[in-house]
Amino acid sequence: MKNISIHPQVLYDLLKGQCEYLGVIKNPIYKRILGDKLKNDTIVATAEQIAHIMDGHGTIYFDYRHRISEFINDPDFVLEDKEYSDTIKIIKRIKNNVQIVLKLSLCGHKPNQIWTMWDTSQDVDLMKVANYVLYCKN
Secondary structure (H helix, E strand, O other), rough: OOOOOOHHHHHHHHHHEEEEEEEEEOOHHHHHHHHHHHOOOOEEEEEHHHHHHHHHOHHHHHHHHHHHHHHHHHHEEEEEEOOOOEEEEEEEEEEOOEEEEEEEOOOOOOOOOEEEEEEEEHHHHHHHOOOOOEEEEE
């Protein structure tokens, strides 16, 4: 069994039921494209962010939460978020016209948080106009 380092605040929040541990960032592309912005590899979703996703985007979080680590570690696109300097957008195509967009918050000493999540049939090329592509799978 592999030992996983969990930030003490994450452990505290997990024990209090205030966040859900989703996995770790394993793909080296993130270190390459983000450099020092990526302070740790832990991925969580806080209760507040899960509620936000449910309010605005239905059941998508619960439909795909078991695959979030997979989506993050095998992205189709990683985009810089022009609106927030401490977030990136990760796009994973999972069906013909459905793409999951994860907005990952790079919280420095805190764990990386899923900020929001939605599905879209919007062409990824339209998103490139508003966001800088940091990584493209193909």
